[in-house]
Amino acid sequence: MRAQLNGLAPEYVEIVDLGSAKVLAAATQIGTTRLIDNIVLEGEVR
Numbered sequence: 001m002r003a004q005l006n007g008l009a010p011e012y013v014e015i016v017d018l019g020s021a022k023v024l025a026a027a028t029q030i031g032t033t034r035l036i037d038n039i040v041l042e043g044e045v046r
């Protein structure tokens with residue numbers, strides 16, 4: 001699996017339960033660039 005990441009260095013991948021919503025939070029390092037993203041999986045973030 002790690003060989004397929006081609007230079008991606010994942011820092012974290014978490015599913016966070018906010019009560020009214022579940023959110024996927026992730027961060028990865030690509031070279032000197034850090035990418036961070038959050039995706040609402042279900043519910044609504046208020």
